[in-house]
Amino acid sequence: MKIDPKNKTDLSAQIAKAIRDAIISGDMNVDERLPSESELADQFDVSRSTVREALKRLAAQNLIRTQRGATGGAFVRRLSYDDAYAQHITTSTLLLSMNAVDFETACEARFALERACAPLSSARRTPDHLATMRAEIHRQAQPGLSDERFCDSDVAFHRALVDGAGNPVLSYQLAGAVEAMQPLMNMITFTQRNRDVIIGLHTRIADALEMQNSADADAALAELTAYTLTLGEEAMEARAKR
Amino acid sequence: MKIDPKNKTDLSAQIAKAIRDAIISGDMNVDERLPSESELADQFDVSRSTVREALKRLAAQNLIRTQRGATGGAFVRRLSYDDAYAQHITTSTLLLSMNAVDFETACEARFALERACAPLSSARRTPDHLATMRAEIHRQAQPGLSDERFCDSDVAFHRALVDGAGNPVLSYQLAGAVEAMQPLMNMITFTQRNRDVIIGLHTRIADALEMQNSADADAALAELTAYTLTLGEEAMEARAKR
């Protein structure tokens, strides 16, 4: 591991970076054990507290896990899809909310990406995916469903569509776009007429995927994009007036 | 801020979570100052070291920044696009390498997403974007260019394509897919013939975008997808034999 020259930045940040680089570059393999905190403190010539702060930084990025006890220590952690999902969604959501991304931009990005999945999903979707979509459509049609629940179901529907493409990398990349949109979608009040239109389009999408008619799935998604955009605009106007 | 009941997990993790939730939920606004470390230690009834470890976790996620001095402290940080990019790329790269994602899956995901950008980019690309693409094509044609540099230029080209869509959310989501592929792409040895084919397709894409011919851009991207896949397969076979 490398040393730190006369640098005025945080020592804990430097140490975290050194270890992170070792992990990313492949110098350290999954489940390999790092030296103990005391050993690291000696190696870097800092106190144990400083090393601990560095390790906590790495733990926050899911790069290591720690175990107590005799054979314990810090171990390089395999980044799971679930961890990556969670991180990606958190980052995306914060990015949108903190930078005041407008509805139009987020919506456009989301549906552009989803349409990229449609051809693959149309070719590979399993009966399971179709069943999930149908179930969510059914849920969306239930009377008395709150707007928030409606949105939840919407996300679940689109997630099934994306997962249908059978490409975990694609699912991971899209999770951020779809879920980060949810706070913005939650600003919309869905009238019964709105819901009917959306449910109709969802049904058309599910039908198209079932028949492996990729073109029609794409067309329906395009319509859904346009419709969602108008709903979003109305909601933003209503909000501005208040 | 909330307290922590009888929980056997890390105190610093619990405290980090409490503060993180406060930030994400919007209870704390950008640039708002957190209580000082000593005050937090009192509030949570733990030592300052524990609070510091919690704060380092948040700093690792770019959620806060710290300042020393009299009016210093920890402040809620606005997550910038650049920070989010960097985080996303790191996570994506690690996810691919640690989970041994095969070339085909990553490649498919990357190009599917890129093709989603093509129509938008075709409509909105500026002369700047086109100039960047042309410049990278020129660079790719230079003799004696190392494989690694060729890949770098390839990434820059595709990045210009994506940025041409003029949607920062889309650019952000795609950055992960495109850049995370690079380690896999770097396994390929590009012969002069390979490069000629790729440069030809790049030129076709740039031409199509310039003429705002979205269909042809998509067709060229489809060909590039197929070609990259065959190159990847060959590289993987060669690697397996060794």
Add this chain to the structure above:
DNA sequence: CTGTCTAAAATGTCAGACAATTAAACGCAC
């Protein structure tokens, strides 16, 4: 009013101690 000095507040770092946890080593009866 201006420049300088000082004090206070805050983070960054260190050293040492103890608690809690865990697995391995040990010892002892059988």
Add this chain to the structure above:
DNA sequence: GTGCGTTTAATTGTCTGACATTTTAGACAG
């Protein structure tokens, strides 16, 4: 020798108190 408690050592988690460093605000002299 085998099986089963017990001890012991290693390691992380937490606490305490101290000092260093950085930065601002205010006091004070000119």
